[in-house]
Amino acid sequence: MQTKSEFGYDSKIEGDVVVTTVDAALNWFRANSVWPMPMGLACCAIELMAAGASRFDISRFGSEVMRFSPRQSDCMIVAGTVTYKMASCLKRIYDQMAEPKWVIAMGACASTGGMYRSYAVLQGVDNIVPVDIYVSGCPPRPEAVLDALIKLQNKIRTQPVLKNLNVLNRFTAPAIS
Amino acid sequence: MAALESIQKIQAQFGTAISGPSEFRGERTLTLADPDRILELCQFAKRQLGFDYLVDLSSVDNYGEDPRWTLVYHLRSLKRGEELRIKTSVSEEKSELPSVLEVWRTVNWHEREIYDMMGIRFAGHPDLRRILMWEGYPYFPLRKDFPLAGKPTDLPGVAFTRPAPLEGGPFVTLPGGGDATGREPRVRTPED
Numbered sequence: 001m002q003t004k005s006e007f008g009y010d011s012k013i014e015g016d017v018v019v020t021t022v023d024a025a026l027n028w029f030r031a032n033s034v035w036p037m038p039m040g041l042a043c044c045a046i047e048l049m050a051a052g053a054s055r056f057d058i059s060r061f062g063s064e065v066m067r068f069s070p071r072q073s074d075c076m077i078v079a080g081t082v083t084y085k086m087a088s089c090l091k092r093i094y095d096q097m098a099e100p101k102w103v104i105a106m107g108a109c110a111s112t113g114g115m116y117r118s119y120a121v122l123q124g125v126d127n128i129v130p131v132d133i134y135v136s137g138c139p140p141r142p143e144a145v146l147d148a149l150i151k152l153q154n155k156i157r158t159q160p161v162l163k164n165l166n167v168l169n170r171f172t173a174p175a176i177s
Numbered sequence: 178m179a180a181l182e183s184i185q186k187i188q189a190q191f192g193t194a195i196s197g198p199s200e201f202r203g204e205r206t207l208t209l210a211d212p213d214r215i216l217e218l219c220q221f222a223k224r225q226l227g228f229d230y231l232v233d234l235s236s237v238d239n240y241g242e243d244p245r246w247t248l249v250y251h252l253r254s255l256k257r258g259e260e261l262r263i264k265t266s267v268s269e270e271k272s273e274l275p276s277v278l279e280v281w282r283t284v285n286w287h288e289r290e291i292y293d294m295m296g297i298r299f300a301g302h303p304d305l306r307r308i309l310m311w312e313g314y315p316y317f318p319l320r321k322d323f324p325l326a327g328k329p330t331d332l333p334g335v336a337f338t339r340p341a342p343l344e345g346g347p348f349v350t351l352p353g354g355g356d357a358t359g360r361e362p363r364v365r366t367p368e369d
Contacts, residue, residue, distance in 0.1 A: 008285050085311045117341040119318045119327025
């Protein structure tokens with residue numbers, strides 16, 4: 001290999017090489033660029049907006065890219081009361097999100113139905129989608145949302161990625177054969 | 178407050194079909210005996226008397242009484258600042274009365290909501306679909322004989338409902354006197 005080339009790797013400029021596993025590297029990417037799908041359904045959405053604004057600044061954790069398209073988002077933040085009429089829409093949006101995907105149930109209503117013990121309200125969004133993090137509060141403070149995001153990042157860092165790729169192969173196998 | 182002049186004109190036009198006015202805190206209410214004439218009455222009120230604004234349309238469930246339904250039309254004349262309330266009752270067997278959509282177009286969603294929550298139909302409404310619950314929901318949840326917790330339903334691929342856990346509730350606050358401990362939400366039966 002030509003070592004005199006100025007395009008080659010120069011450890012004096014680039015720093016030392018970091019050796020890691022593929023899993024850890026992929027998780028590092030994933031955990032620090034969680035793009036939220038803001039499912040704002042009630043007053044919790046106002047606090048979610050505050051979490052995104054300058055005072056609390058969710059971009060410190062790489063999650064400032066609120067995507068209103070399920071195709072481009074990783075983490076659905078269910079912020080607010082889920083009525084039964086909205087539940088089917090929410091499930092559909094969740095189904096449209098690409099893997100890997102996570103769900104934060106923000107506030108009492110999304111977690112349990114909250115104070116709405118009524119015929120119209122779904123008693124906890126975990127009845128229809130798998131929830132990773134529950135946030136208490138009515139509504140929660142923006143700090144609580146950031147705390148949930150940090151907990152989710154910690155969870156993402158421990159999830160094996162390559163093992164999940166085998167799951168992907170299982171899905172594509174019937175199409176090949 | 179409705180000027181008596183307007184009420185006298187309605188009484189002259191509709192005669193014995195109109196009873197009242199009853200007065201409560203300066204507000205006057207007329208009662209129409211025949212619900213099928215509500216469209217005629219509303220047309221008269223808007224075109225002849227200038228009640229150009231429908232404030233609200235609401236419905237009452239007099240559960241256990243006949244007729245079961247009462248509909249309440251809140252009218253206002255923006256020019257004169259007059260208000261008038263018209264009530265009319267519909268039996269449960271009939272559960273239908275004419276739509277007043279051609280008089281006030283704003284009533285479109287009011288009538289849809291009453292159909293959705295109470296199950297009263299409005300003849301002549303062009304789009305009488307449910308508005309709050311989804312299409313296909315089998316009950317009318319604001320009726321007095323419908324439990325607050327709801328009933329189980331399942332419409333595969335569309336929606337489902339399960340009864341909400343009330344834990345002995347509903348929890349009701351005690352309005353008025355007492356300290357905060359006495360007023361706080363508790364399970365209260367009507368006898369309390």
